[in-house]
Every structure is written in structure tokens, then in C-alpha cells.
Amino acid sequence: MLNDTTQIFPEIREAVRRLCARFPGAYWRALDRERQYPTEFVTALTEAGFLSVLIPEEYGGSGLGLAAGAAVLEEIHRAGCNGGACHAQMYTMGTLLAHGSPAQKQMYLPKVASGELRLQAFGVTEPDAGTDTTRIATFARREGDHYVVSGKKLWISRAEHSDLMVLLCRTTARADAAKPSDGMSVLLVDMREAVGNGLTIRPVRTMINHATTELFFEDLRVPVANLIGEEGQGFRYILSGMNAERILIASECIGDAKFFIDRASAYAKERQVFGRPIGENQGVQFPIARAYVQMTAASHMVDRAAALFEAGQPCGTEANMAKLAASEASWYAADMCVQTHGGFGFAEEYDIERKFRETRLYQVAPISTNLILSHVATHVLDLPKSF
Numbered sequence: 001m002l003n004d005t006t007q008i009f010p011e012i013r014e015a016v017r018r019l020c021a022r023f024p025g026a027y028w029r030a031l032d033r034e035r036q037y038p039t040e041f042v043t044a045l046t047e048a049g050f051l052s053v054l055i056p057e058e059y060g061g062s063g064l065g066l067a068a069g070a071a072v073l074e075e076i077h078r079a080g081c082n083g084g085a086c087h088a089q090m091y092t093m094g095t096l097l098a099h100g101s102p103a104q105k106q107m108y109l110p111k112v113a114s115g116e117l118r119l120q121a122f123g124v125t126e127p128d129a130g131t132d133t134t135r136i137a138t139f140a141r142r143e144g145d146h147y148v149v150s151g152k153k154l155w156i157s158r159a160e161h162s163d164l165m166v167l168l169c170r171t172t173a174r175a176d177a178a179k180p181s182d183g184m185s186v187l188l189v190d191m192r193e194a195v196g197n198g199l200t201i202r203p204v205r206t207m208i209n210h211a212t213t214e215l216f217f218e219d220l221r222v223p224v225a226n227l228i229g230e231e232g233q234g235f236r237y238i239l240s241g242m243n244a245e246r247i248l249i250a251s252e253c254i255g256d257a258k259f260f261i262d263r264a265s266a267y268a269k270e271r272q273v274f275g276r277p278i279g280e281n282q283g284v285q286f287p288i289a290r291a292y293v294q295m296t297a298a299s300h301m302v303d304r305a306a307a308l309f310e311a312g313q314p315c316g317t318e319a320n321m322a323k324l325a326a327s328e329a330s331w332y333a334a335d336m337c338v339q340t341h342g343g344f345g346f347a348e349e350y351d352i353e354r355k356f357r358e359t360r361l362y363q364v365a366p367i368s369t370n371l372i373l374s375h376v377a378t379h380v381l382d383l384p385k386s387f
């Protein structure tokens with residue numbers, strides 16, 4: 001194991017490690033094979049209170065800051081587990097917390113904090129809009145005290161395992177809005193009522209076990225009382241929640257990178273070829289050392305972004321850069337770990353090929369690398385915009 005004496009939240013980290021030890025590789029491999037949801041793992045995290053660390057105490061959470069949430073997710077990933085099944089239960093409520101009415105917060109947040117309600121579906125992406133969110137076409141038409149929603153969404157993860165979904169849709173057509181980013185609204189959809197009454201969920205099988213789905217809306221009725229904030233301002237609300245998501249997912253990448261570095265270091269010391277440990281060869285040790293350097297640099301960026309977020313300072317650029325650096329560090333470490341293990345890197349029982357597949361996601365979702373580079377190029381370096 002790496003020496004992490006400088007890390008904050010040692011008690012939380014230790015408690016997460018103890019919990020994760022109950023869910024070893026064999027547990028994840030069995031689920032991965034069948035693409036099944038890790039219900040027992042998610043229940044254990046919920047009962048231990050780890051998914052409600054960001055919810056203020058007045059609503060039943062522990063009211064800790066983003067860095068505590070990052071520590072939880074990092075340790076989950078470092079242990080070889082996967083927080084993707086439930087990380088959104090931690091942060092999706094941020095939209096409600098920041099922009100919901102007092103009545104909405106009182107109605108939902110205590111139940112999200114206790115785990116009675118799962119608010120871990122986040123419906124933004126659409127097949128025809130891709131990264132250009134202003135092109136979403138799912139439309140909510142006002143009819144009396146309801147919105148009537150039609151359209152489709154793609155890659156909406158955990159929809160089958162959520163009681164509530166934060167849904168971004170258009171309430172004014174793009175062509176009729178003053179700006180492309182105007183005219184979108186956020187609705188809180190009660191999945192328990194919606195499925196079979198205008199909402200159909202179709203699972204999408206992917207290279208990782210991520211419970212992701214496609215959603216079809218056909219005249220789904222959502223009470224106007226479930227509108228979050230003001231109509232037409234939804235894009236702004238969703239953007240404000242994305243910084244937390246990026247920082248937390250970056251921390252999962254740091255955990256993944258540590259997992260790969262731990263495994264590669266241990267194996268390089270123990271595996272004997274040509275009568276000596278393979279780790280005696282600099283050709284084997286240098287990639288491990290490089291992975292450590294990259295992970296450490298990215299980890300400082302994650303800490304910096306989390307500190308700015310907690311201080312209420314603008315942190316969009318830092319959150320994006322941290323996510324880019326951490327996802328590249330984890331991918332480099334994954335590739336290094338496979339190489340260090342030779343043929344065994346491909347064997348399911350080592351868990352490395354599974355984690356290798358899982359960590360690849362983070363260069364695409366929740367935002368792809370190119371879009372982060374574009375942000376840095378145009379917003380930080382003032383280069384000309386390409387779109």
C-alpha cells in the first residue's frame with residue numbers, strides 16, 4: 001500500500017476501507033459477468049451514512065464538505081470496488097439543495113439522507129444532442145397543474161435503481177428562446193409513478209457494469225409542483241451541480257490509480273522472471289513510478305478544486321482540469337498495471353481487466369476530454385472559439 005500519511009479524513013477512509021473489505025473482487029466479478037446491480041454494497045454504504053455526507057445536518061445528512069465525499073469515493077475505488085453504482089446519490093441532490101423550494105427540500109432531502117428515497121438518476125444526455133446540451137429536444141408542455149413530457153434520453157445511469165430523477169428538458173423551444181441556453185427547466189420525476197405511465201426504461205449493455213439506460217417519454221405527466229427553481233433556468237442549475245460531480249468523479253479516478261499502483265508494485269516485487277523480481281528492472285519500475293507521479297499531481301488538483309468549491313469560490317476550470325488530469329492518470333496507471341502483470345493482467349480473477357474497463361469511462365463521462373480542453377483553450381487561454 002502507498003504511504004498516505006498526509007491524507008485528510010483518516011477515520012472516514014479507514015471506515016470505508018473496512019466496509020469495502022466485505023465486498024472483495026469475487027463479489028464484483030460475479031456482478032460484472034451478469035451486469036447486475038451491487039444492491040448489498042449500496043445498502044451497506046447507505047446504512048453507514050457514506051452517501052449522505054454532503055446533505056446538511058438539518059436534513060439528516062452529516063453536512064461534511066466535498067472533500068469528505070471525495071475521500072469516500074476515492075477509498076471505494078482504491079479498494080477495487082466501484083462507486084459508479086451510487087455516487088450520484090451523493091451529489092444529484094445538490095440541484096435540489098441549491099435551487100429547490102423550502103417545501104421541496106423538506107419533503108425529499110431527509111428521505112434521501114436516510115436512503116429511503118434514492119435520488120441517483122440524472123437525465124441530461126440525448127442521442128441527437130450529444131455534448132451540445134442546448135440541443136436537447138425532450139419537451140415539457142404545460143397543461144394546467146402538470147407538465148406533459150415527451151422525448152428521449154440516452155445513457156441515463158441507475159434509472160432502474162432510483163425513486164427520483166432530476167430531469168432536464170425544454171419548456172421553450174430552442175428557436176423561441178432568447179439564448180440557446182435559455183428555455184430549459186429541471187423537473188423532479190417520481191420514477192415509481194412514471195414507469196409504465198409515460199416513461200419506459202430500456203437497459204443499455206455496455207463494456208462496464210454501469211446500469212445505464214435509455215429513457216422514452218410519451219406524454220408523461222409531472223406535477224408543476226415538481227419544477228425545481230424557475231422555469232427556463234434549468235441549464236444554469238444543472239451546470240452549477242456539475243462542478244461537484246466532476247470533482248467527485250476525479251477522486252474516483254485517483255482511487256483507481258492508487259488501486260493499479262498498489263497492485264503493480266506488489267506484483268513487481270513478487271513475480272520472478274530471469275531469476276529475479278521483475279520490479280528490479282527499471283523498464284518495469286519506471287512506469288509504476290510515473291503513474292505515481294501523475295496520480296499525485298492530479299490528486300493535488302482535485303484537492304484544490306474541492307477547497308475552492310467548499311469555499312464557495314468559482315471552480316469550474318479547476319474542477320474540469322482536475323477531472324481531466326485524474327482520468328488520464330488513472331488510465332495511464334491502468335495500462336501500466338496490465339503491462340506489469342503480463343498475461344495475468346487479462347485474467348478476470350485479478351480484477352485488473354475489470355478495473356481497466358471501468359476507469360476508461362472517465363475520459364468520456366461525465367464530460368469528455370476534448371470538451372475540457374476546449375474550455376481551457378477558450379476560457380483560460382483566450383484562444384478563438386471553435387463552436
Ligand SMILES: Cc1cc2nc3c(=O)[nH]c(=O)nc-3n(C[C@H](O)[C@H](O)[C@H](O)COP(=O)(O)OP(=O)(O)OC[C@H]3O[C@@H](n4cnc5c(N)ncnc54)[C@H](O)[C@@H]3O)c2cc1C
Pocket residue numbers: 121122123124125129130131132154155156157158206210212361364365366367368369370371374386387
Ligand atoms: C456509461 C455511461 C454512463 C453515463 N451516465 C449518464 C447519466 O447518468 N446521465 C446523463 O445525462 N449522461 C450520462 N452519460 C453521457 C455522457 O455524459 C456523455 O456520453 C458524454 O458527455 C459525451 O457525450 P456524447 O456521448 O454525446 O458524445 P458526443 O457529444 O457525441 O461526442 C463524441 C466525441 O466527439 C468529441 N467532440 C464533440 N464535439 C467536439 C468538438 N466541438 N470539438 C472536439 N471534440 C468534440 C467528444 O469529445 C467525444 O469524444 C453517460 C455515458 C456513459 C457512456
